[in-house]
Amino acid sequence: MNRIGRSIYVRILLWVFATLAVALGPFLFISNYYGTRVNHHIFDRLNNMQRDQAIEAYEAGGSSGLQENLRKLEKYFPGEHFLTDSAGRDLVTGGDHSALLAEARERGNGPPKRGSHLIFAKPSNDGRYWFFATAPPPFTPWSFLFYYVLIIGVVAALCWVLAASIGVPLRRLARTVERFGRGDLTARANMTRSDEIGQMARAFDVMGDRIGTLLTAERRLLRDISHELRSPLARLSFAAELLRTADDREAAAARIRKEIARLSVLVGSLLEMTRAEGDPESRKFEPIDLSGLLEGIAYDCRVEADAKRCRVELATSALQIAGDQELLRRAIENVVRNAIRYAPEGSAIQINAAPRDNSAIVTVRDYGPGVPGDSLSRIFTPFYRVDPSRDSSTGGVGLGLAIASRAISLHQGCISAANEQPGLLVTIELPLR
Ligand SMILES: Nc1ncnc2c1ncn2[C@@H]1O[C@H](COP(=O)(O)OP(=O)(O)OP(=O)(O)O)[C@@H](O)[C@H]1O
Numbered sequence: 001m002n003r004i005g006r007s008i009y010v011r012i013l014l015w016v017f018a019t020l021a022v023a024l025g026p027f028l029f030i031s032n033y034y035g036t037r038v039n040h041h042i043f044d045r046l047n048n049m050q051r052d053q054a055i056e057a058y059e060a061g062g063s064s065g066l067q068e069n070l071r072k073l074e075k076y077f078p079g080e081h082f083l084t085d086s087a088g089r090d091l092v093t094g095g096d097h098s099a100l101l102a103e104a105r106e107r108g109n110g111p112p113k114r115g116s117h118l119i120f121a122k123p124s125n126d127g128r129y130w131f132f133a134t135a136p137p138p139f140t141p142w143s144f145l146f147y148y149v150l151i152i153g154v155v156a157a158l159c160w161v162l163a164a165s166i167g168v169p170l171r172r173l174a175r176t177v178e179r180f181g182r183g184d185l186t187a188r189a190n191m192t193r194s195d196e197i198g199q200m201a202r203a204f205d206v207m208g209d210r211i212g213t214l215l216t217a218e219r220r221l222l223r224d225i226s227h228e229l230r231s232p233l234a235r236l237s238f239a240a241e242l243l244r245t246a247d248d249r250e251a252a253a254a255r256i257r258k259e260i261a262r263l264s265v266l267v268g269s270l271l272e273m274t275r276a277e278g279d280p281e282s283r284k285f286e287p288i289d290l291s292g293l294l295e296g297i298a299y300d301c302r303v304e305a306d307a308k309r310c311r312v313e314l315a316t317s318a319l320q321i322a323g324d325q326e327l328l329r330r331a332i333e334n335v336v337r338n339a340i341r342y343a344p345e346g347s348a349i350q351i352n353a354a355p356r357d358n359s360a361i362v363t364v365r366d367y368g369p370g371v372p373g374d375s376l377s378r379i380f381t382p383f384y385r386v387d388p389s390r391d392s393s394t395g396g397v398g399l400g401l402a403i404a405s406r407a408i409s410l411h412q413g414c415i416s417a418a419n420e421q422p423g424l425l426v427t428i429e430l431p432l433r
């Protein structure tokens with residue numbers, strides 16, 4: 001397994017073994033304690049019974065009676081059994097067990113002597129006899145070695161499976177993040193798990209989508225900016241060349257002035273757009289009286305409208321929103337100026353503002369040519385112009401609606417356009433305060 005998987009595996013293994021040890025220690029102690037006590041008790045009673053029967057047999061039938069009794073006993077209880085007198089003399093064989101007896105006396109009523117066999121020693125109540133029983137030990141701790149090894153093996157295997165189920169997807173996610181970090185913006189984890197790892201993977205995918213869209217948009221913007229700057233710069237250098245060689249220097253100079261003016265409009269608009277993107281830290285959101293703002297815009301635009309003999313008609317109710325007043329003013333003004341620019345001579349431009357649910361809805365409507373259906377959503381992308389040749393004469397660079405759109409979404413609002421036959425209806429939705 002890979003690095004992450006292995007280290008998780010070792011951790012899980014250690015934790016599981018530690019948990020097992022903590023749980024098994026007291027468990028073994030308790031079962032051992034009660035096991036020995038109960039066993040001891042039973043063996044004790046059994047030995048007493050065997051002793052009494054042996055003494056009874058001896059007293060009734062002498063040595064041969066005792067021998068017969070012990071022979072029967074050993075049929076059921078393997079091991080050696082013998083009865084001695086208080087001096088340690090075997091009452092069947094006459095052999096001498098005094099050493100064993102001395103040892104048993106020293107032990108008192110404690111647990112049996114342990115060796116290759118357990119030796120139990122029981123005196124009779126009157127102290128005249130001693131009964132000895134030997135038994136093979138039931139088991140040693142090593143008897144279970146095979147099972148211990150088996151349990152450890154099974155636990156290790158289960159830990160491996162657990163570690164793999166965590167480590168493998170994490171490793172996959174790490175590889176995806178690395179690929180994304182190296183610039184592959186299409187890298188996605190695409191995990192279907194419903195646990196925390198799956199949640200993390202999905203959060204990454206969402207982030208990837210978002211960063212991907214943003215970066216693509218920024219790259220396109222940069223490409224468009226370079227493209228837009230190239231034509232006026234080319235015309236400028238052409239005009240500069242003319243200024244040196246041509247007879248009509250005044251015309252060449254006028255050309256240069258016009259291109260410079262165009263360039264500075266372009267750069268000004270670009271600056272405005274980056275401002276609309278804005279540094280979130282420096283954004284100041286203040287309460288804004290939307291109807292007052294619209295009145296100001298309508299007033300400012302009257303000069304342009306008058307030049308085309310157009311009427312700007314404003315209908316608004318009192319609306320309070322929050323935001324950056326200057327950004328919003330320019331965003332709405334861009335929309336109104338478009339309407340005036342594309343409105344036919346003598347027509348009306350209608351600005352309406354009214355509340356709906358928790359939003360203020362501002363609409364700007366003109367009676368001009370509108371926008372072809374397939375261009376409706378694209379007019380909000382930077383430098384997009386429906387008919388560049390028509391617009392170049394009117395001086396638009398195609399940034400007005402892009403600026404407006406960015407400023408509006410900065411205010412958690414949205415902007416859209418629809419054809420009204422005739423004319424265009426631009427709708428701006430802003431959250432009310
Ligand atoms: N009211 C309108 N009627 C018809 N077409 C419109 C209207 N408003 C916008 N458009 C179209 O959408 C395009 C994009 O508008 P936008 O305001 O972004 O750029 P612009 O007006 O050409 O230039 P700028 O606003 O940067 O000076 C315009 O070029 C025009 O083709």
Ligand SMILES: [Mg+2]
Binds near residue numbers: 334338396399400401
């Ligand atoms: Mg415009």
